[in-house]
Amino acid sequence: MLTKDSTNSIRQKYLYKYVTPEQAVKVIKSNDRIYIQSGCAYPQRLVEAMTARGHELNDVEICHLMVFGEAPYMKPEMEGHFRHNGFFLGANTRKAVNTGKADFMPIFLSEIPHLINHDTKHMVDVVLIQVSPPDMHGFCSMGVAVDCTKAAVHVAKYVIAQVNPKMPRVHGDSFININDIDYAFEYEQDLQELPGMHAKKEPDELKIFQKIGQNIADLIEDGSTLQMGIGAIPDAVLGLLADRKDLGIHTEMFSDGVIPLIEKGVINCDKKTLLRGKMVTSFVLGSHKLFEYIHENPFVEMRTTDFVNDPFVIARNDKMVAINSCLQVDLTGQVCSDSIGYNFYSGFGGQVDFIRGASRSKGGKPIIALQSTAKKGTLSRIVPHLDEGAGVTTSRGDVRWIVTEYGAVDLHGMNVRERVHALIGISHPKFREELEKHARDKKYI
Numbered sequence: 001m002l003t004k005d006s007t008n009s010i011r012q013k014y015l016y017k018y019v020t021p022e023q024a025v026k027v028i029k030s031n032d033r034i035y036i037q038s039g040c041a042y043p044q045r046l047v048e049a050m051t052a053r054g055h056e057l058n059d060v061e062i063c064h065l066m067v068f069g070e071a072p073y074m075k076p077e078m079e080g081h082f083r084h085n086g087f088f089l090g091a092n093t094r095k096a097v098n099t100g101k102a103d104f105m106p107i108f109l110s111e112i113p114h115l116i117n118h119d120t121k122h123m124v125d126v127v128l129i130q131v132s133p134p135d136m137h138g139f140c141s142m143g144v145a146v147d148c149t150k151a152a153v154h155v156a157k158y159v160i161a162q163v164n165p166k167m168p169r170v171h172g173d174s175f176i177n178i179n180d181i182d183y184a185f186e187y188e189q190d191l192q193e194l195p196g197m198h199a200k201k202e203p204d205e206l207k208i209f210q211k212i213g214q215n216i217a218d219l220i221e222d223g224s225t226l227q228m229g230i231g232a233i234p235d236a237v238l239g240l241l242a243d244r245k246d247l248g249i250h251t252e253m254f255s256d257g258v259i260p261l262i263e264k265g266v267i268n269c270d271k272k273t274l275l276r277g278k279m280v281t282s283f284v285l286g287s288h289k290l291f292e293y294i295h296e297n298p299f300v301e302m303r304t305t306d307f308v309n310d311p312f313v314i315a316r317n318d319k320m321v322a323i324n325s326c327l328q329v330d331l332t333g334q335v336c337s338d339s340i341g342y343n344f345y346s347g348f349g350g351q352v353d354f355i356r357g358a359s360r361s362k363g364g365k366p367i368i369a370l371q372s373t374a375k376k377g378t379l380s381r382i383v384p385h386l387d388e389g390a391g392v393t394t395s396r397g398d399v400r401w402i403v404t405e406y407g408a409v410d411l412h413g414m415n416v417r418e419r420v421h422a423l424i425g426i427s428h429p430k431f432r433e434e435l436e437k438h439a440r441d442k443k444y445i
């Protein structure tokens with residue numbers, strides 16, 4: 001049992017590593033590539049110190065997954081000093097990418113660790129992380145985000161860590177020994193929560209998500225293992241599973257929505273065929289309640305995305321149900337999830353990894369769910385063809401279940417004529433005639 005005294009003596013033992021954040025970031029040089037731990041693990045104090053040095057540096061490349069807040073290295077005055085190269089875009093990076101001031105790299109989440117580890121072009125010079133304090137063996141936990149960070153830690157010339165007592169200590173592959181950290185400093189700070197998670201949806205919109213959620217929940221059998229992302233659709237599904245039994249989790253990320261189902265005993269991972277008894281994830285995005293839940297919790301197994309998102313690993317879970325979202329689907333089943341026309345919106349993330357993994361799983365169900373319309377009902381998301389410039393995320397060869405508030409269809413094994421009828425059948429009724437006319441003009445039907 002660790003006492004306050006022993007915690008202090010551990011701290012004393014490793015104190016030689018400790019410098020100020022400003023001293024730590026002095027190792028960054030012009031033209032370096034920096035990887036920043038992402039999501040709720042974003043090391044805010046460290047990023048602040050790095051950005052303050054911006055005027056001394058030129059062409060430093062900043063890589064990360066989605067981060068929240070203002071991303072200070074992307075401010076206009078930082079142009080020429082820092083340039084962002086994003087693996088997944090968020091609200092704070094989208095505009096810069098779409099105005100040519102930052103870059104976007106389309107890539108599967110499962111393949112980023114390999115890219116970082118084995119492609120010398122993508123060698124990371126400095127990695128900025130946020131970790132829990134060292135334990136009695138010197139191990140710090142990367143806490144809420146292991147994802148691709150562990151790969152960056154392995155190859156980086158310098159590892160700099162913000163040691164934050166508020167970072168949870170998470171089981172699995174989340175550990176780094178303090179001896180493998182080049183510079184550390186202790187700074188207690190609230191972790192960033194997922195923005196907007198406490199926001200309330202309009203009642204009409206909530207009704208739509210409830211219907212989509214119900215159509216998905218109807219596909220989920222007892223004993224299934226689930227992957228899902230963030231947002232209103234996964235939350236609606238989770239809220240409708242209270243009467244299910246023995247659900248498991250194998251997912252790139254989860255949020256607060258799983259906690260009530262764990263407390264009710266619905267999610268127990270008892271029937272999982274891979275890592276039974278463990279909720280497997282590579283990061284979490286949520287509130288402080290979630291961070292407290294995963295702290296020192298042996299039920300949670302945090303692994304890197306080259307493992308969690310590997311379609312062959314995913315497929316080892318029988319009855320794997322993958323629930324993902326998209327922006328548009330065309331009448332042949334091509335799914336766009338990362339762009340709105342020529343504007344990049346997000347990224348591949350783990351969508352294709354999980355669609356492919358769930359397709360190969362015994363009894364698996366790969367699902368793409370979407371509201372039938374966008375922009376307050378003025379646009380159909382089921383479209384004759386994807387918008388000019390929009391990219392295919394899930395191809396028409398990979399696609400299986402598509403779910404809207406009007407129903408669920410499994411496109412696998414359907415020819416184009418059958419797909420057109422099936423997709424029109426779950427589109428918003430006010431767009432059906434127009435979609436049918438296009439399909440007839442193009443001789444699809």
Ligand code: COA
Pocket residue numbers: 228229230231232252253324325326327328337338340345346347348349350351374375376379380381
């Ligand atoms: N045309 C124009 N605008 C559209 C549109 C379309 N076809 N579809 C959506 N939009 C708009 C919406 O109206 C909304 O605008 P608003 O913010 O002004 O309201 C915005 O685009 C976002 O759409 P929404 O459906 O609310 O997105 P979301 O937050 O639910 O995210 C994805 C959906 C597809 C972007 C997201 O799930 C994603 O990035 N997926 C790819 C990665 C992935 O699946 N990873 C695995 C799980 S983590």
